[in-house]
Amino acid sequence: MEDQRESDMEADIEMVVDHIPRKFTYGELSAGTNNFSESYKLGHGGFGDVYKAILVNSDEIVAVKRISAGSRQGKKEYLAEISTITRLRHRNLVQLLGWCHEKARLILVYEYMPNESLDKFIFGSRRGELDWRRRYRIASDIASALLYLHELWDECVLHRDIKSSNVMLDSEFNAKLEFGLARLVKHNQWSQTSTIAETLGYLAPECAVTGISSSESDVFSFGAVALEIACGMRALDFSLGESMTRLVERVWNLYGQGRLFDAADSSLNGEFDRAEMETLIMIGLWCSHPDPFTRPTIRQVLQLLNFEVPLPRLPPILPTAAYSPLGPGSTSDFPPPAGSYSHEMRLLSSSASSSSALASESAN
CATH class of the missing domain: 3.30.200.20 (Phosphorylase Kinase; domain 1)
Structure with missing residues (x-):
């Protein structure tokens, strides 16, 4: 038998x-x-x-x-x-x-990846060993892998579990994404699951409500990793107290105060390219926008990393997410019907229309 x-x-x-x-x-x-x-x-x-x-x-x-x-x-x-x-x-x-x-x-x-996972170098046992040049290249490596998965292969592959511990480093510190929860979908479709697979801190807010994964939710997870690389802090850290639990909130507050570089990882001792640091943090914030339709595509992320397009203009205050659950009769592999994504979410995400302006400017 x-x-x-x-x-x-x-x-x-x-x-x-x-x-x-x-x-x-x-x-x-x-x-x-x-x-x-x-x-x-x-x-x-x-x-x-x-x-x-x-x-x-x-x-x-x-x-x-x-x-x-x-x-x-x-x-x-x-x-x-x-x-x-x-x-x-x-x-x-x-x-x-x-x-x-x-x-x-x-x-x-x-x-086998000799240098194991990225998280060990950002806030783990080997913290401080990665210089800025390598960090920026690692962010570009991850974005390149996601572009291949989302747009360049025959079908769209949703990774669904992008986090620093799933970014592996070879002997030359080239980054490679590890798989475990990947799912094939047709281009421009979404994937609905019965359980939340992603890790808290990297989980897009709409996934927690709807159970639906998309290329936009992968981009959100990438944004969390981008902020971790730049800031040297965990995307979600309960040890820092309630006011500093979520990294994106802390960084967005600094951005709104005009103190963006205060978010840079202190272990770098100021030894980083300021234009690259600003770019990576702004990418992290844009990818972390609570409205999935306002986030950049991974292709736009790579264009920003390569300085091919100007940085986005984001609202000074992190927009508030507001969602309505999917109603009866909704289908998997497709986004929720227009009525299920609340009008309040649209208004709050727009932050006096600046976010919608951002989306149109970045597409040009």
């Missing part, structure tokens, strides 16, 4: 992937991680633990994601992840190398 289940899984994988990645055995992955020892653990995500593995026969180093028994990711999600990732090819995406399914264990194997 067990052999039959293994055979069924392999048959299913063959059906969902164009190019079948390498199949690993549980034995070689267990040996490469010293039986999944804590000393080999790289991190823990919503779907399970990730380990560094040194393969015995080749000394090849890989990263192993072992899906936990209690994970929300079952066979359907596992196959979807393999199906999506094996068809994507971009220098700023972590490459899936292979898979393993033995004894009801689901395991994915990725390329």
Whole structure:
């Protein structure tokens, strides 16, 4: 019976992937991680633990994601992840190398990233090691990956979990997005899920209300990471007190007071390009706008990062979000009907029409 289940899984994988990645055995992955020892653990995500593995026969180093028994990711999600990732090819995406399914264990194997995740360098154990040049390049790398996912591939791929801990760094500190919650949708469509997948602090406000993900919500998450890179603080940090919990609120207040550079990461000791710092912070704020239709596209973000277009003019006070839940009969994969996005939200987001002016100016 067990052999039959293994055979069924392999048959299913063959059906969902164009190019079948390498199949690993549980034995070689267990040996490469010293039986999944804590000393080999790289991190823990919503779907399970990730380990560094040194393969015995080749000394090849890989990263192993072992899906936990209690994970929300079952066979359907596992196959979807393999199906999506094996068809994507971009220098700023972590490459899936292979898979393993033995004894009801689901395991994915990725390329190993020697410098691990971005969060360790921004506010973790290696804080202060990244100079400004590398930080700005990392922001550009992430935006390039998102442009590929949103616009340049055959279908729009929503990442749905962009955060600093999912931005991996190779030996040269090039950034690559790691996958775990990606979903394919047709261009210009939205994706509705029954549970909120994204992480608080990076979660767009409309997702918390509607359960719908979109390219706009991915852009919101990117904005949170952009602010973290520039400011050296977590997007959501309860240890700072209620007045400083949300990074976007703190930074937007400084922007409104004309003190934008006070938001810069103190660990940089003022050693940064002022034009680039201003650009990255303004991008972070614009992407964090509570109205998803006022945020930039990721293509506009890259244009700003490359100084191809002028910076946006944002209202001095962070607009207030106001949403109405989706009503009965709404369909997944499409935005909510016009009446479900409240008139109050439009008025509050516009901040005396300055935001709508921003949208039209930035499109030109």
